[in-house]
Amino acid sequence: MTIRVLIADDQGMVRTGFTVFLDSQPDIEVVGEAADGREAVARVAELRPDVVLMDVRMPVMDGLAATRAILDGDGSPPKVLILTTFDLDDYVYEALRAGASGFLLKDASAQQLAEAVRVVAAGEALLAPSVTRRLISEFARVGPRRPRGRLDDITERETEVLALIAQGRSNQEIAEELVLSEQTVKTHVGRILAKLNLRDRAQAIVHAYETGLVRPGG
Structure with a gap:
């Protein structure tokens, strides 16, 4: 079964790089791209992907707001995999609470990217060790x-x-x-x-x- 993926990132080179690699995988197909959160929400409704690769920092609507809008929608929403960097501590906890299935660090390898898509498509949680540590620290803080x-x-x-x-x-x-x-x-x-x-x-x-x-x- 082919995993249908939508890539939401405001950097065109990032979208192109991800698309080229993921489309080369036998079990993954990139069905669309979005340059901001609002477009991502619209494209999800139109294309019905299985997984959304969602950047956090985007214009018009950020990745957190887009994730909430997508997962609050009708029908069977896709899995959302948040693309993040080490300096986005504030987003980790709220993104999971919004319903994201996990996080992928932007410096991950191409193979890690493909495997991450497969993991969340299968319903598993994907939390890089560094992200997990920050998440647990946040739980310790808020109780x-x-x-x-x-x-x-x-x-x-x-x-x-x-x-x-x-x-x-x-x-x-x-x-x-x-x-x-x-x-x-x-x-x-x-x-x-x-x-x-x-x-x-x-x-x-x-x-x-x-x-x-x-x-x-x-």
Whole structure:
């Protein structure tokens, strides 16, 4: 199955470079480009991509506002992969809360770019280690934002799985930790997302920290 990608970046050379490389991948097709956030929102509605590569700093409408608009839309919204640089600390937390599926640093290699698209298209969270550290620091600063009671909707086993997701564990690692099959873990993850009305693992990570289920350094 081909992954349809939209590239939103105000730098034409960046869009062209990403397009040339991604179009060379057998399982990825760039279906469109956008030079600002407003155009990105319009192009998503028109083209229905699977993944949007979204720059944060763009004219007219920035990447955060565009992400919110896209993910609040009707139907099945695409996954949004935020393109960021090391100096954008303020955006990390808010982008995840807006529903972004992860972050890709702009100095990533071409192969990392392709793999990032595949990861978020599959519903996984993509958080570079440096981004994860900043995110956890932000959670430590602001503390839990949601009532712990919302976790009453999931079972004790699902709570254990959610805590491990928040620690960045893969399904295989969770299966080994809890002595379960990987398929059973996938089932638990699906139920957690459905019960808590979360889009993907990235939102599950945010939810776990905001409810206080997992604490930075814990």
